[in-house]
Amino acid sequence: MDFKDYYQALGVERSASEDEVRKAYRKLARKYHPDVSKEPDAEVRMREVNEAYDVLRDKEKRSAYDALADRVAQGYGAGAQAGGFQPPPGWDEGFEFHQRSGRGGPADDAEFSEFFSSLFGQAQRRGAARQNFRARGEDHHAAIEISLEDALKGAEREITLRAMELDAQGQPQFVPRTLQVKIPPGVGPGQYIRLAGQGMPGHGGEPAGDLYLEVRIAPHKLYRVEGRDLYMTLPVTPSEAALGAQAKVPTPAGGVVEVSVPKNARNGLKLRLKGRGLAGKTPGDLYLLIDIVLPPADSDAVRQAYEALASASARFDPRSHLGV
Template sequence: MDFKDYYQALGVERTASEEDIRKAYRKLARKYHPDVSKEPDADQRMREINEANDVLRDKEKRAAYDALAAQVAQGRHAGGRPGEGFHPPPGWDEGFEFHRGPGQGPADHADFSEFFSSLFGAAERRGAQRRQYRARGEDHHAAIEIALEDAIRGGEREITLRSQVLDDAGPPRWETRTLSVKIPPGVHPGQYIRLAGQGMPGHGGEPAGDLYLEVRIAPHRLYRIENRDLYMTLPVTPSEAALGAQVQVPTPGGGVVEVKVPPNARNGLKLRLKERGLAGHPPGDLYLLLEIALPPADTAAARKAYEQLAQAAPFDPRRHLGV
């Protein structure tokens, strides 16, 4: 039984990243897959590629294999020379917990070589006995963009998700699914909505993983979000800013409130409406940023009004410039 160089089988360096290994496997799988390949040794090459990929894509198996390869390179295996009469040294795999590959039973290595089985068969059997062939499915993550009104009042949305499925038998493929999502009232950006059991399926009767949706709130025509606080630009006329006024303001949750603009209000003045932002502990506030809007001087009456204002209230906004 010869020592197998899995890096050579995939045509990658020993320092190859996970992405390098993934790309090399996909490229070779497309070339040697028995369904499409015309190479005379396609079946054998595909088995070798699958075996190498099964080891190098799994962090624990790769670490164990690299440790053993280092021993082989130093002539510390039983045969004395790399690749000749190879037998893994006793206890070589201590400290490694191996995980089952897709579609592969814990002790089912029929499609792999004797070398693979001698290395990983006993280790996987010991690990499987400890786990009793049971494993919860992995959690998945995605993002969901919702309207501000849905974040405040709650609602229901349908989302379509695409995920890439990679198995040992061929090139990767895309799977699409549509889910109905209930949005609880008061969610805020960065919060997660958990969909129980919508992650990867479990093994050995264990439950599936969960799907976590990161909440993102779509831009709104009126309000800007900062954490749980909301900001809105509130236009006021020069007379409202100078004399003070009561103005009506729409609120994010629906409805209208009356807000007092103080006399001599300046442009950019911030007014706070307590707890009118997003829900939370504590809830956010709604801030109104005053913006003085000038009436256009597009009629004779408007121009005359501006002339009278200039005469009645002389004002130099550039006096601080010293010119």
Template sequence: MDALKNHYDTLGVARDASADEIRKAYRRLARKYHPDVSKEADAQSRMRDINEAHEVLGDATRRAEYDALAERIRQGRATGGTGAGFAPPPGWDDGFSFFRQASGDAGAGTMPPDLEDIFSGLFGDAAAAGRRPGRQAGEDRHSAIEIPLEFALSGGEWELQLRTLERDARGLPQPVTRTLQVRVPPGVRPGQQIRLAGQGLPGIGGAPAGDLYLDVRIAPHPLYRVEGRDLAMDLPVTPSEAALGAEVEVPLPGGGTGQVRVPPGARTGMKLRLKGRGLGGDLYLVLAIAAPPADSSAARAAYEQLARATAGFDPRKDLGVHSRQAAPSA
């Protein structure tokens, strides 16, 4: 795709990949390159590219716009009548929606024809034609902010760099990089918005600027899943802990550990709740029974003894079959 980032290559999917394939590829790569768990030297930069690709391809509207622009570039239709070529600058699709940050040197106050519709939608037809427009309030803009789960729990000041457009002395849009300090409230959840007044597109003729709305996203975490206001975590337990009950230690979101009581007779999928340990909600521990391997004579003997003691137990009786094998002889 020439100067346009190839988000399909970043996620390792075909251009006709389904939404489910894109989602699975993102999750697989996030588990591999998340800085909290990855040992790859370039994990942080790779994760940034992976998140950016998923932000575009994971949204049907943005993906369609991205594909349309990529096709334009491939066909050579993103060049102007003045002969000035169009090549998106490095990182042009960071921050705001990727199509909102294209720029080109259009010479003496003109602009490549195929880009006029893009810029007129941002700054009005007068800007696209190189004329000075009248007074007009700046448009609001939307972007995304992705933060670690730990930061979402505690809140604080988050530094954010965005590439956007501002007018030059001729009234034409030019790409700039802004560094903003964003106040993130504790317990913020995915899908919530943070409003930054006056940080949208600038007004025209002295009119006020629009606002910037940041859609909150939380980076994938190796342990916890975000489920609205709650968090969930898989908690492995041994068969004896599940059958007899036990006190087990668990890691807590934000740091530290706690003790939780596994009740006797626990089953895989049972949920234990720790109140107040979520994003304004609770932490749910989903039990998963993990069987020890029979990799020693003592472990094998213990399994054989268990098989004899539970010879009457058939875990598949509700399936209409009886596949329980006889217990080993003493």
């Protein structure tokens, strides 16, 4: 058995692109096709061209063939020139070959050479055996970002994902697909929405796997999500913080509540509104973080008020703990 140079058979360089390989095949097919060719060896040459194209148009076969050709160039199979070439055991490990039939192009693999059969025949028989394998399809996972409002109230949204699917030859490829997703009310970050049957197809008539969408909540202009709890900054004036006050606050679910700011409230003090967070068996809470905001001294009245405050609190030293 001789080692076959498939690149030479198509008249292309090893660096040839897929498009160049395809063009070379079509040119030779027009020249040697037995139905139209007047060449005396047309049938033999057409078989060689078909065989070379079957290998070089397939990424897995071509990669495996190139790796084998490199070993031959390094001196492996010295008997190749004398017709004694044999592929090394395990030469095709790490490659998965798919048999192409009836796809427009090379003839049936049974018409190919002994060299081709020794390289790819057994591997393709393994692929054919896998086609009879029965198993449920694999589950898929993806992330979905939703608004806080959708998480609170629930919604139905259309999403587009790049999903892995198998093509006609059983090769995985990414294709876009659009799905309708029902978002249940109260869903929180890190939870999953399950779409039954939207994973990878099953094998041998078994059902497809499921698609699990991990929920992420988009940043909100007012609220921050931590688990099932929500946090909101509540700005107050110095006088409200010192003397206490009533403040109106918007709630995540809509509407307004009035909260009491206690006297002598400090920056960062947390006020808890029970059950105003994300819904659930145990609803989350809404926490209001006090943020004391100083009025700008941009008028005589405000400056005089600050001066009066400074005079009245002259004995108050906020830096006494520094020891200087």
